[in-house]
Amino acid sequence: MAVKHFDDVSFKAAAAQGGVMLVDFWADWCGPCRMLAPVIDQLADEYEGKVIVGKVNVDDEPELAAAYGVMSIPNIVILKDGKEADRLIGVQPKGNFTAKLDAVLGK
Template identity: 50%
Template sequence: MASEKVGTFGDDNFDTEVLQAGVPVLVDFWATWCAPCKAIAPLIDAIAEEYDGKVKVGKVNVDDNPATPGKYGVRGIPTVILFKDGKVVDQVVGAVPKAQLEALIKKSL
């Protein structure tokens, strides 16, 4: 079960929720059929809980929202991209350890 602190972003609300956010935003691009995406889901949830108030965390289902992943060159999933002030700060592709996701976040804090 996903944490209630993890938002759902899509083509319709990405600009408002991510690009115009007042805090850094960690976005997990995923799909329901993606096993590595399921593997990192608990890590995304944990980060959302631990960094609540400092970093906004959300997911984009690439099957339901094809425009946004295309705009950011998402070719493989899971892809986790960190945005700050409307710009890409860094990204990782694949099921990576929590420490690697935290290192991504620390670049923006």
């Protein structure tokens, strides 16, 4: 499953659907974000049907980024039923993401 690119409207719609969501706040001038991109792609594949994986470009959606207190990117927020369940800031190994996702999914 491809990573979704959210704007304010599609983000809120997806969050309102409930379930588990992983959102990567990023920007194209951010090197660490580019470094993390292949990991986010893999997570989208591996958690297909279980987690909605998407990205928010902080330049295009500054209000959304501010609403989630994004002060450093990459900034990855995990939502459960529309509420923040966990968050990872900065480049990290894939295992950190899968561990948090599995915990939120209740595995």
